[in-house]
Amino acid sequence: DGGITQSPKYLFRKEGQNVTLSCEQNLNHDAMYWYRQDPGQGLRLIYYSQIVNDFQKGDIAEGYSVSREKKESFPLTVTSAQKNPTAFYLCASKGLGNTGELFFGEGSRLTVL
Amino acid sequence: DQQVKQNSPSLSVQEGRISILNCDYTNSMFDYFLWYKKYPAEGPTFLISISSIKDKNEDGRFTVFLNKSAKHLSLHIVPSQPGDSAVYFCAASPSRSSGGSNYKLTFGKGTLLTVNP
Numbered sequence: 001d002g003g004i005t006q007s008p009k010y011l012f013r014k015e016g017q018n019v020t021l022s023c024e025q026n027l028n029h030d031a032m033y034w035y036r037q038d039p040g041q042g043l044r045l046i047y048y049s050q051i052v053n054d055f056q057k058g059d060i061a062e063g064y065s066v067s068r069e070k071k072e073s074f075p076l077t078v079t080s081a082q083k084n085p086t087a088f089y090l091c092a093s094k095g096l097g098n099t100g101e102l103f104f105g106e107g108s109r110l111t112v113l
Numbered sequence: 114d115q116q117v118k119q120n121s122p123s124l125s126v127q128e129g130r131i132s133i134l135n136c137d138y139t140n141s142m143f144d145y146f147l148w149y150k151k152y153p154a155e156g157p158t159f160l161i162s163i164s165s166i167k168d169k170n171e172d173g174r175f176t177v178f179l180n181k182s183a184k185h186l187s188l189h190i191v192p193s194q195p196g197d198s199a200v201y202f203c204a205a206s207p208s209r210s211s212g213g214s215n216y217k218l219t220f221g222k223g224t225l226l227t228v229n230p
Contacts, residue, residue: 004156031216040122042202042222043157050216058217090156094216099145099164099208102218104156 002027006091006105013078013085013112021076021108023091032074033092033102036060043090049074078110086112116140117205119221127229132190134224136203139184143205147218148177148188151200160201161188164208193228200225 004025013019025032034046035058045058049068063082068074074093078085088109092102118137126132134148144165149157163170163177163186170177176189190197204218 006156033217035220040222042119043204043220045217045219048217088154092156097216099162099206101147101149101159101162104158106156107154109154 004091004093004103004105006089006108009106009108011108011110013110015112016080018077018079019085019110021078021089021091021110023074023076023105024072025074025091025093025103025105026072027093027095027103028071029093029095029103030071031094032068033094034058034064034066034074034076035090035092037088037090037107046076046089085110114139115221116143117203117219117221119201119203119224121224122222123225123227125227125229126193128195129192132188132193132197132226132228134188134190134201134203134226136186136188136221137184138186138205140205140207140219141184142207143219145206145208146177146179146186147204147206148175149202149204149220150197151202151223157202190226193226195228195230198226198228 007022033048035043047066049055065077090107091105147162148160151157161175179186200223202223203221
């Protein structure tokens with residue numbers, strides 16, 4: 001089945017540690033996105049990539065880093081510089097075109113202890 | 114500065130009645146709008162979209178209305194069912210045809226819909 005797979009679904013991290021969230025898609029989509037959801041905040045864009053080896057900062061990129069070495073993969077690293085990393089992280093992808101919906105993964109819940 | 118606003122954090126309706134979820138936007142470059150539904154601990158799923166060249170789009174029980182002059186859109190669910198209980202997000206994007214940059218969606222904060230049996 002085609003879709004987006006995020007892993008791990010739940011992750012605990014100690015303060016000061018970096019952690020990488022995985023996102024893989026087999027939809028042959030060019031564009032991929034990382035959003036963060038906090039209670040009462042909706043979905044906020046962290047980073048996005050329109051094509052391999054290229055990515056742009058979203059609205060809340062500070063403390064995060066990404067890479068896009070393969071079309072299928074768009075991992076997100078939450079660094080120790082991110083002041084409030086506890087959140088629900090959502091990866092999404094989209095095919096070509098000016099319109100159309102984003103397809104989301106199931107999400108990863110990161111808790112910093 | 115919120116460019117997409119959903120001013121009602123929650124809405125409660127009876128099963129079988131109409132649910133109306135509202136969304137306002139401030140960015141005049143937005144010309145493509147979407148609604149997503151989200152259950153707890155899951156990713157959002159796409160419901161329906163509308164382009165600015167239309168003022169209405171319908172898909173089964175779901176209809177989205179767009180009022181460009183008021184920068185307002187609404188999602189109507191008729192009849193509402195208990196399984197519709199979820200958080201609904203409004204999202205907007207400028208298309209490249211309107212001079213927008215790379216395609217990205219801006220989301221509202223969501224409205225929690227509860228449909229009571």
